[in-house]
Amino acid sequence: MTSAVARDDEATDRELIDQAHAGQRDAQDALARRHRQGAFLLALQMLGNRDDAMDVAQDAMLRFFTTLDSFDREHRVQPWLFTIVRNQVRDLWRRRQRRPGDGLVDGEALAGQLVDHSANPEADLRRQQLRKSVWRAVATLSETKREIIVLRDFHDLSYNDIADVLKIPIGTVMSRLHGARKQLKAKLKEGGRDV
Amino acid sequence: MSEPCGRTFDEALISGYVDGALVQGDAQRVQIHLEDCASCRALVDEITSVRKVTISSAFATPADHEWPAEAPRSTASRTARRLGWPVLAAWAILVAGVGLLEAWRDADDLLERLILVAGVSGLSLLFLSVLLDRLKASKSDRYQEVHK
Numbered sequence: 001m002t003s004a005v006a007r008d009d010e011a012t013d014r015e016l017i018d019q020a021h022a023g024q025r026d027a028q029d030a031l032a033r034r035h036r037q038g039a040f041l042l043a044l045q046m047l048g049n050r051d052d053a054m055d056v057a058q059d060a061m062l063r064f065f066t067t068l069d070s071f072d073r074e075h076r077v078q079p080w081l082f083t084i085v086r087n088q089v090r091d092l093w094r095r096r097q098r099r100p101g102d103g104l105v106d107g108e109a110l111a112g113q114l115v116d117h118s119a120n121p122e123a124d125l126r127r128q129q130l131r132k133s134v135w136r137a138v139a140t141l142s143e144t145k146r147e148i149i150v151l152r153d154f155h156d157l158s159y160n161d162i163a164d165v166l167k168i169p170i171g172t173v174m175s176r177l178h179g180a181r182k183q184l185k186a187k188l189k190e191g192g193r194d195v
Numbered sequence: 196m197s198e199p200c201g202r203t204f205d206e207a208l209i210s211g212y213v214d215g216a217l218v219q220g221d222a223q224r225v226q227i228h229l230e231d232c233a234s235c236r237a238l239v240d241e242i243t244s245v246r247k248v249t250i251s252s253a254f255a256t257p258a259d260h261e262w263p264a265e266a267p268r269s270t271a272s273r274t275a276r277r278l279g280w281p282v283l284a285a286w287a288i289l290v291a292g293v294g295l296l297e298a299w300r301d302a303d304d305l306l307e308r309l310i311l312v313a314g315v316s317g318l319s320l321l322f323l324s325v326l327l328d329r330l331k332a333s334k335s336d337r338y339q340e341v342h343k
Contacts, residue, residue, distance in 0.1 A: 037256045044254060054257060113254045127248075134248045152214070153249040159216045178210035181242050188245070 013077040020068060028065060035077060036061050038155065039085050044113060045150045046089045048105025048139060056092060060085045079161040086147065086165060105146075107139030137187040145180035152177055200232045209235060213242045 011019075011030065019027030039060045044053035063084050071080055111132040118124040138146055151157045151165060159173045166173070204224055211217040212225040229236050295315065302308045 032262075033259075036262060040256055041254055050255075054261070058263060115253050115255050117253050127251075131248055131252045134245060135252065138249070149249070153246045154252065156250060159211075159214070174211045174216065175205070175207040177214075178207035181210060181245070184245060185241055 014073055017068065017071065017073055017077070020065070031077070032061055032065075035064075035081050038078060039064075039081055042082055042085045042150065042155065043089060045110065045138070045154065046086075046105070046143070046147060047092070048107075048110045050113065052092065056085060056088045060088050063088070075164070076161065078155075079157065079164045082151070082155070082157075082165045105139045107136035110139045111135045133188065133191060134184075137184055137191060140187055141180060141183060144176070145183055148173070148177050149180045149184060153181075200234050202228055202232065202235060204228070209238055210242060213239055213246070 011027075013031070013034070016027045016031045016034075020031060036057060040053055040057035043056040043060070044050060047053050047056065060081065064081050067084075071077075114128070114131055114135060116124060116128050118127075121128070138149055141149065148162065148166065151162050152159075157165070159170050162173045162177075163170045168176070204221070208217060208221055208225050212222060212229075217225065229239065295311070298311055299308065302311060
């Protein structure tokens with residue numbers, strides 16, 4: 001018999017959600033395995049702290065499954081989950097009595113979480129140093145600019161999906177993203193790092 | 196309004212161009228401008244280079260065993276639990292009501308009935324105070340918007 005777990009890789013999110021709705025635990029597990037790392041990474045990039053990111057990602061996954069009934073199956077899972085992660089991050093900041101504008105992260109800590117999966121890490125050393133510089137600079141951006149850079153230039157979300165996550169018009173996505181990219185470029189120049 | 200480099204469109208369109216997010220007309224305007232403008236071409240190259248660096252980054256992610264082994268409850272399980280509590284509460288109220296009624300009937304004198312009334316009144320006041328506190332807390336929950 002082919003179980004839902006065995007079909008994990010081939011099943012679409014929509015199929016898995018239908019199965020999860022029907023109470024199939026395998027489908028829930030498969031959905032969780034497919035999307036939890038993305039939730040963790042977004043939280044990490046917004047918070048810069050691995051433990052906080054893990055807490056947020058776990059809470060977000062739990063909330064994702066408890067609100068599955070209200071999920072519109074015509075939409076994609078990732079933007080929906082990222083919206084939850086973003087809310088959880090803001091909730092954490094509020095609990096800690098910080099304003100959203102104060103949500104700067106420790107660039108060294110964030111860059112320290114980078115790993116090198118290249119076949120020849122020594123040859124790719126310069127490239128990895130460059131990645132660290134860029135993420136240190138990303139960490140210094142305001143929360144608003146950092147989140148849009150991360151959503152587009154790391155998670156590769158479309159403008160439509162970003163508009164859904166941030167609840168802004170698509171035109172605003174383009175202008176905000178461009179402003180963030182220009183500021184990132186300026187920060188890299190300040191740090192003496194031309195990419 | 197024309198920019199010093201001769202550009203006649205919003206600079207943000209350059210990001211849209213890099214991302215392939217422009218409608219055909221806008222993409223053509225940007226393309227034509229880029230053919231003659233070295234500074235905007237340099238901007239396109241810089242945005243593209245930084246994006247290549249970020250998108251090719253990999254971060255350490257939690258291993259499978261670091262995630263909770265227990266998957267979130269299924270819809271059926273949550274529905275059963277949601278229904279279960281009200282049913283249990285209704286049963287408890289019914290049993291308590293019948294018990295009180297029987298105790299009232301069995302009470303031999305005024306003192307026993309007074310003790311019964313005092314006990315029920317005390318419990319009711321305690322329940323009411325907790326209920327009022329909960330209602331007040333839910334109205335002033337500053338995280339309500341975040342939880343939506």
